[in-house]
Amino acid sequence: MKPENTKSQKVSSSTVRRLSKYYRTLSHLVDEGRESVSSEQLAKLEGFTSAQVRKDLSYFGTFGKRGLGYSTSDLRKKIAAILGIDRPWNVALIGAGNIGTALIDYREFSAQGFHLKLLFDNDMNKIGKKVKSLVVKSITDLEMEFEKEKIEIVILAVPAEAAQSAADVAVKAGVKAILNFAPRNLNVPGDVTVRQENTAMELETLSYAINQRKNL
Amino acid sequence: MKPENTKSQKVSSSTVRRLSKYYRTLSHLVDEGRESVSSEQLAKLEGFTSAQVRKDLSYFGTFGKRGLGYSTSDLRKKIAAILGIDRPWNVALIGAGNIGTALIDYREFSAQGFHLKLLFDNDMNKIGKKVKSLVVKSITDLEMEFEKEKIEIVILAVPAEAAQSAADVAVKAGVKAILNFAPRNLNVPGDVTVRQENTAMELETLSYAINQRKNL
DNA sequence: ATGTGTGAATCGCTTCACAGCT
DNA sequence: AGCTGTGAAGCGATTCACACAT
Numbered sequence: 001m002k003p004e005n006t007k008s009q010k011v012s013s014s015t016v017r018r019l020s021k022y023y024r025t026l027s028h029l030v031d032e033g034r035e036s037v038s039s040e041q042l043a044k045l046e047g048f049t050s051a052q053v054r055k056d057l058s059y060f061g062t063f064g065k066r067g068l069g070y071s072t073s074d075l076r077k078k079i080a081a082i083l084g085i086d087r088p089w090n091v092a093l094i095g096a097g098n099i100g101t102a103l104i105d106y107r108e109f110s111a112q113g114f115h116l117k118l119l120f121d122n123d124m125n126k127i128g129k130k131v132k133s134l135v136v137k138s139i140t141d142l143e144m145e146f147e148k149e150k151i152e153i154v155i156l157a158v159p160a161e162a163a164q165s166a167a168d169v170a171v172k173a174g175v176k177a178i179l180n181f182a183p184r185n186l187n188v189p190g191d192v193t194v195r196q197e198n199t200a201m202e203l204e205t206l207s208y209a210i211n212q213r214k215n216l
Numbered sequence: 217m218k219p220e221n222t223k224s225q226k227v228s229s230s231t232v233r234r235l236s237k238y239y240r241t242l243s244h245l246v247d248e249g250r251e252s253v254s255s256e257q258l259a260k261l262e263g264f265t266s267a268q269v270r271k272d273l274s275y276f277g278t279f280g281k282r283g284l285g286y287s288t289s290d291l292r293k294k295i296a297a298i299l300g301i302d303r304p305w306n307v308a309l310i311g312a313g314n315i316g317t318a319l320i321d322y323r324e325f326s327a328q329g330f331h332l333k334l335l336f337d338n339d340m341n342k343i344g345k346k347v348k349s350l351v352v353k354s355i356t357d358l359e360m361e362f363e364k365e366k367i368e369i370v371i372l373a374v375p376a377e378a379a380q381s382a383a384d385v386a387v388k389a390g391v392k393a394i395l396n397f398a399p400r401n402l403n404v405p406g407d408v409t410v411r412q413e414n415t416a417m418e419l420e421t422l423s424y425a426i427n428q429r430k431n432l
Numbered sequence: 433a434t435g436t437g438t439g440a441a442t443c444g445c446t447t448c449a450c451a452g453c454t
Numbered sequence: 455a456g457c458t459g460t461g462a463a464g465c466g467a468t469t470c471a472c473a474c475a476t
Contacts, residue, residue, distance in 0.1 A: 012445065013421065013443080014445075014446095015445090016420075016421050016424050017417070017421065019424075020414075020419075020420045021401075021417070021419065023420070024399060024417075025401075036456065037453075038456090038458090039457075039458070040457080046401065047401070048446095049461095050457090050458095051446075051448070051449095052445095052446065052456090053448080054458065054459060055445090055446075055447085055459085055460080057458095057459090058458090058459055058460065060396060062458080062459065063458095064457075064458050064459080065453085065454065065457085065458075066453040066454055066456080066458045066459080067454045067455075067456045067457050067458075068453070068455055068456080068457070069454070069456090069457065070456085070458090071442070071459080072411070076390055082424070083420045083423060084315070084420075084423035084424055084426065084427035085420055085423055086460085089419075089423055091419070098317075098318040098319075098322065099318050099322075101314075101318065102315050102317065102318035103312040103314075103415070106314065106315075106415070106416075108415070108416040109415075109416060109419070110345040111416075112416050112420065114416070114419050114423075122310045142357070143293050145434050150437065152426060153419065153422055153423070153426075169332055176421075176425075176426050176429070177248075177420060177422035177423075177426050179418050179422060183240060183308070184263065185237075185241075185262065185263070187322055191429065193422055193425040193426070195418045195421060195422060197413075197415065198236075198420055199319070199322070199324070199325075199332070199395070200322075200324040200325060200327075200328050200412065201233070201236040201237070201240075202395050202411045202413055203305075203307070203325070203330050203369065203395060204232075204235075204236045204239070204279035204300075204301055204328065205229065205232050205233065205236065205411060206369055206394075206395060206409055206411060207299060207300035207301055207330075207369070207393075208232050208235075208298070208300055209392075209393060209409040210298045210300065210368060210369075210392050210393050210409070211299075211300035213392070213407065228466080230466065230467075230468095231467090254434090254435060254436090255435075255436070256435080264468095265468075265469065266436095267438095267468075267469050267470070267471095268437085268467095268468065268469075270435090270436065270437060271467090271468075271469085273436095273437090274436090274438065278436080278437065279436095280435080280436050280437080281435085281476065282434080282435060282437080282475040282476055283433075283434045283435050283436075283472070283475065283476045284434080284435070284436085284475095284476070285434090285435065285436080286436090319448085327462080392441060392451090394435080398439075415440045
């Protein structure tokens, strides 16, 4: 009885996002020795409503006990299974620049079972050299290396101009998910999931917010 | 006639996000020498619908010419004004670790008028030392330094445990917007805008997506 | 003829409210 | 009594469709 969207409804990406947050908060509660939590309490910690919490969970099964709430460690485990982080993932990083380098041995990744196995760049001066715990490999060897290391997820941290061609190579090598730090929309087949990470864009929503407040 | 939500309706954050994307795409089009673009064309580049594009813009004014579309450089300028990036912003970075360091002299920031003026840390070994173009200052001097440099936005790149106290200091110094890289929910007054940036969470949505596809 | 701007219709997410389990 | 799980209601965001401007 795996908790995987048993009713095969489609679940909104907002729900998945919130599950990630519940997971993080539940981890804290477990660490603090807390054994159970109600939807109301969990909601307050996140700034959501309790109905939201219960509805989100209801897409995947029934995890609580009426009158009692949820077991923190149980629910944490169930959400891990839903998110697919109850097993390790092999991740490759393309781009050994500033951002790429910062992500190597980022503790949050390994803590959640995302293992950075490979690092690629097309800069001849970097290839063969060690960057933190990884040796930079050439993108020309990517397909072979991916097969060897069973890579399923790619993090793209290359300049905007190089993003699409790097994505193409990764897709050709069979990758099904890309986290893209390059400020460029990627064109990929429908069975490949892309998430865009764009810090400049986040700053823009902040400058918008400040502007709006001032105009009130 | 500034293009600032003239009808004073509330605009959803999804709309603001998309404006950021339009801005980026319009910049490209301008660079390519393209002079005009229709909502249909712009939508196709982003993967949205043309009605979406027109509706988003309609909250702030009427920028197109019927039958002709939009002037790329004009619309780009108008969106910059809406987002508040038609003027420079002084930004401070708290946390001189991996991520913080990677963000210093990140080209996308200065290109959009976000200027990293100050860098703070509470590690005695780092204070006074130069990290790229910035000298690390002590968080105890933050309030004074913020006033001197007229800081309006803070980027938090500290460990989760340190995030709330760093945010408190920044808020006390009068900052109204925080971009938080620490995987921890921040408690701030209602007039402070926080955006959460969480790479591990993005990876989780990717592992979820892969899992779902496999379960079909 | 083309393509915007926008009310109206639709869709989907969030919240309500309560039956039912512990 | 307390709190979950969930249909139904409410509401906000997206899309439709067309009048209107160039």
